[in-house]
Amino acid sequence: MSILQTNNMQGSLRGGAAAPRLDKRLRMVANLLRHNRKLIDVGTDHGYLPAFMVIMGYSPCAAATDINPGPLENARATIEKYGIADRVSLILSDGLDNVPPDGEEIVMAGMGGELMCEIIGRAPWLKDSGKALVLQPMTKAEELRKYLADNGFVIEKETAVRDGSHAYLALRAVYSGETKNVSKAYFYIGELLSGEISDDIIFYTEKLLSRIKHKADALNNTEDFKEEAKELYEIYDEISEKLQVSLRDFNK
Numbered sequence: 001m002s003i004l005q006t007n008n009m010q011g012s013l014r015g016g017a018a019a020p021r022l023d024k025r026l027r028m029v030a031n032l033l034r035h036n037r038k039l040i041d042v043g044t045d046h047g048y049l050p051a052f053m054v055i056m057g058y059s060p061c062a063a064a065t066d067i068n069p070g071p072l073e074n075a076r077a078t079i080e081k082y083g084i085a086d087r088v089s090l091i092l093s094d095g096l097d098n099v100p101p102d103g104e105e106i107v108m109a110g111m112g113g114e115l116m117c118e119i120i121g122r123a124p125w126l127k128d129s130g131k132a133l134v135l136q137p138m139t140k141a142e143e144l145r146k147y148l149a150d151n152g153f154v155i156e157k158e159t160a161v162r163d164g165s166h167a168y169l170a171l172r173a174v175y176s177g178e179t180k181n182v183s184k185a186y187f188y189i190g191e192l193l194s195g196e197i198s199d200d201i202i203f204y205t206e207k208l209l210s211r212i213k214h215k216a217d218a219l220n221n222t223e224d225f226k227e228e229a230k231e232l233y234e235i236y237d238e239i240s241e242k243l244q245v246s247l248r249d250f251n252k
């Protein structure tokens with residue numbers, strides 16, 4: 001049973017302790033995490049994710065980190081409310097700079113993809129065996145995927161959820177040391193259409209396609225950017241084709 005399902009009945013598991021209610025976006029992130037591993041939540045703010053994972057017994061312990069004291073105080077309030085200070089440590093840190101490299105599941109959620117690249121680049125221990133990244137970029141997912149591919153990380157899984165009119169993406173990556181030869185379209189769609197698809201994944205992909213088309217059209221109107229526009233139209237076509245194939249399988 002996935003956390004997407006169990007979150008609706010939280011409180012009835014593991015001795016009845018209440019846990020923070022995660023929204024769809026954070027439940028998606030929780031679903032990508034391996035159980036029984038120490039979690040590090042970078043840029044935690046309210047600390048809901050580490051609190052949820054620890055209270056439900058999915059993670060034995062966690063570090064909740066943030067660059068700003070205010071958000072870290074929010075996390076402290078959550079941790080005190082649920083009485084889990086013995087299992088969740090709070091660390092004031094820019095990225096992973098002050099965080100001991102003892103976590104195995106490293107989450108960055110609700111941040112821009114470019115910031116994630118900077119944070120990963122400053123923490124070479126993320127390449128150690130047993131470490132995994134669970135990333136939920138709000139912007140620039142294509143730059144994040146490129147960075148991961150260029151730096152020897154392989155994407156194991158991607159997924160997306162729809163919450164109202166918003167669509168969110170999350171991915172799980174580990175270091176393999178290999179660099180994959182991929183098309184430019186891969187940086188935009190990654191592994192999202194490689195596994196089982198869902199209405200939410202279709203919704204995310206359609207939004208992505210309209211964003212790409214919008215940008216390509218805007219560039220195409222300017223003489224100097226025709227080449228860039230052409231490249232984006234090609235990316236658009238490649239992803240559209242992939243989506244059509246996935247839709248055929250989905251509707252079977």
Ligand SMILES: C[S@@+](CC[C@H](N)C(=O)[O-])C[C@H]1O[C@@H](n2cnc3c(N)ncnc32)[C@H](O)[C@@H]1O
Pocket residue numbers: 026042043044045046065066067068071093094095096108109110111115
């Ligand atoms: C939008 S909140 C996301 C909170 C939570 N992770 C979530 O997904 O709901 C982004 C958080 O990242 C923190 N942040 C921004 N830059 C950071 C950095 N370089 N290192 C650590 N935390 C950072 C902010 O202070 C803020 O609390």
